[in-house]
Amino acid sequence: MEIRYSSHPEDVKYYTTEELRDHFLITDLFQYGEIKSVYYHEDRMIVGSAMPTTAALVPEDGRQLGCAYFMERREMGILNIGGEGIVKADGAEYSLQYSDALYVGMGTKELSFSSANPADPAKFYFVSVPAHKSYECVKISKAEAIVQRAGSEAQCNTRTIFQYIHPSVCKSCQLLMGVTTLDSGSVWNAPPFHTHERRAEAFLYFDMQEEDVVFYLMGHPTQTRHLVVRPREAVLSPSWSMHGGCGTGRYSLAWAMAGENQAFGDMDAVSLADIQ
Numbered sequence: 530m531e532i533r534y535s536s537h538p539e540d541v542k543y544y545t546t547e548e549l550r551d552h553f554l555i556t557d558l559f560q561y562g563e564i565k566s567v568y569y570h571e572d573r574m575i576v577g578s579a580m581p582t583t584a585a586l587v588p589e590d591g592r593q594l595g596c597a598y599f600m601e602r603r604e605m606g607i608l609n610i611g612g613e614g615i616v617k618a619d620g621a622e623y624s625l626q627y628s629d630a631l632y633v634g635m636g637t638k639e640l641s642f643s644s645a646n647p648a649d650p651a652k653f654y655f656v657s658v659p660a661h662k663s664y665e666c667v668k669i670s671k672a673e674a675i676v677q678r679a680g681s682e683a684q685c686n687t688r689t690i691f692q693y694i695h696p697s698v699c700k701s702c703q704l705l706m707g708v709t710t711l712d713s714g715s716v717w718n719a720p721p722f723h724t725h726e727r728r729a730e731a732f733l734y735f736d737m738q739e740e741d742v743v744f745y746l747m748g749h750p751t752q753t754r755h756l757v758v759r760p761r762e763a764v765l766s767p768s769w770s771m772h773g774g775c776g777t778g779r780y781s782l783a784w785a786m787a788g789e790n791q792a793f794g795d796m797d798a799v800s801l802a803d804i805q
């Protein structure tokens with residue numbers, strides 16, 4: 530498992546493009562027949578993907594976490610952005626179609642990912658964070674998520690926010706997870722640009738034309754930087770970094786957060802007048 534350390538805004542303002550990409554962008558997710566995981570020290574998030582083909586894939590053992598097994602002290606949110614897949618969690622089997630999600634509770638000993646059809650493999654994106662209590666596994670379809678409409682045509686940011694792992698949908702210790710989908714013709718998933726002093730966040734960009742990119746805006750609000758993000762790449766967002774982005778076409782993003790609270794709206798909005 531690759532490790533990404535925390536960073537200080539005073540240091541990040543001197544990063545080159547390559548350093549920004551090395552620290553905050555994950556470019557090699559969704560490899561055929563592989564699990565890929567990145568351990569991010571901010572809120573101890575593990576961000577990863579599993580793309581099983583003919584054989585089931587299992588997360589690594591708990592050695593790197595100092596635990597008997599991967600999920601001993603963690604919970605996980607899984608979103609399928611590929612063909613039909615099956616997640617097995619301690620004997621229970623969950624079939625996930627495109628856009629279905631699964632919450633997996635702490636203490637799940639046997640976890641595996643497989644594809645119903647290796648020619649059209651499942652693409653599981655997962656985010657795992659430390660947990661203190663075991664809650665039951667819950668499958669959540671897009672129709673079961675909380676739906677919020679946001680934005681306006683005038684600002685090219687009309688979008689739908691689907692909150693899958695949210696206290697009103699299923700219990701979790703820290704994890705909040707969902708998907709934001711931009712309408713055709715919309716390219717911004719902000720404003721509001723915001724930080725979360727109390728939470729780290731991770732984003733996966735997907736559901737976009739292969740040739741499109743998203744100019745992801747990050748950094749301290751007075752020292753903005755950007756990352757060019759391509760389909761199925763993920764971004765790590767420390768608590769002090771503002772976030773939002775503009776695509777060369779429409780796209781969706783999966784967001785996941787963990788930290789002090791589970792209030793989706795707990796954002797420190799950055800006024801456009803203050804952004805530099």
Ligand SMILES: O=C(O)C(=O)C[C@H](O)C(=O)CO
Nearest residue numbers: 679688690709718719772784
């Ligand atoms: O479009 C949006 O607004 C979002 O997607 C919200 C972000 O993902 C977010 O940063 C939630 O904290």
Ligand SMILES: [Zn+2]
Nearest residue numbers: 723725730772
């Ligand atoms: Zn946010």
